[in-house]
Amino acid sequence: MKTRLGSGLTMLALAGMLFAGTPSAEAVNFTVYTNKTDWTNALSTSVVTENFSDATLNSGLSVVSGFGSAGVSGGEWYDRADAPGLFTTWSFGTSIYAFGGNWDLATNGAGTGLQLKILGNLITPQIPDSSTGQFYGVIADTVFSSVIVQEGTQGGARETYFLDNLVYSFYETQSNPVPEPGTMLLFGTGLAGIVAWRMKKVQA
Ligand SMILES: [Ca+2]
Ligand SMILES: [Ca+2]
Numbered sequence: 001m002k003t004r005l006g007s008g009l010t011m012l013a014l015a016g017m018l019f020a021g022t023p024s025a026e027a028v029n030f031t032v033y034t035n036k037t038d039w040t041n042a043l044s045t046s047v048v049t050e051n052f053s054d055a056t057l058n059s060g061l062s063v064v065s066g067f068g069s070a071g072v073s074g075g076e077w078y079d080r081a082d083a084p085g086l087f088t089t090w091s092f093g094t095s096i097y098a099f100g101g102n103w104d105l106a107t108n109g110a111g112t113g114l115q116l117k118i119l120g121n122l123i124t125p126q127i128p129d130s131s132t133g134q135f136y137g138v139i140a141d142t143v144f145s146s147v148i149v150q151e152g153t154q155g156g157a158r159e160t161y162f163l164d165n166l167v168y169s170f171y172e173t174q175s176n177p178v179p180e181p182g183t184m185l186l187f188g189t190g191l192a193g194i195v196a197w198r199m200k201k202v203q204a
Contacts, residue, residue: 045169061166101166104132110156
């Protein structure tokens with residue numbers, strides 16, 4: 001009996017070691033790129049582009065904007081960000097780890113600028129309100145499936161803008177070592193369950 005309990009504790013220790021070796025799910029690191037070539041070169045997976053050449057978005061890509069007039073216009077995405085309700089959510093249908101685009105904030109003048117919000121994290125530096133089509137993109141060390149584009153804090157009342165060449169890259173298990181927090185959590189939960197089951201069995 002002592003031996004069985006001992007083996008249960010060994011498994012508990014093993015689970016603890018696995019947790020210790022895993023980055024915290026809350027700690028997401030983002031790297032901001034203002035050069036598209038650098039952003040592309042930093043990826044280990046292929047780039048998917050939505051160039052807004054027509055009103056149909058890429059398969060799996062969807063968008064919800066608080067701005068009633070948002071939409072494809074002249075080969076670009078036309079939108080506005082303003083607190084509290086005017087922000088835009090881009091959803092990708094599956095896990096990605098990189099996102100970017102060409103941002104033109106000159107329309108209606110420079111406003112608040114724009115800020116991305118991913119997995120609850122506000123990304124800094126923001127997209128500058130002086131942008132006239134320059135690239136701004138991020139790469140995360142964990143996966144996400146949606147991006148919120150909201151107003152920044154650079155002055156002005158709101159930000160009207162065009163977005164073109166929206167780019168993103170899918171997470172692929174075989175070619176990128178980005179851990180998926182959900183999977184690791186399930187794995188850990190499974191181990192804890194085994195330990196609890198074994199210890200209960202020993203007591204019975
Ligand atoms: Ca375009
Ligand atoms: Ca503007």
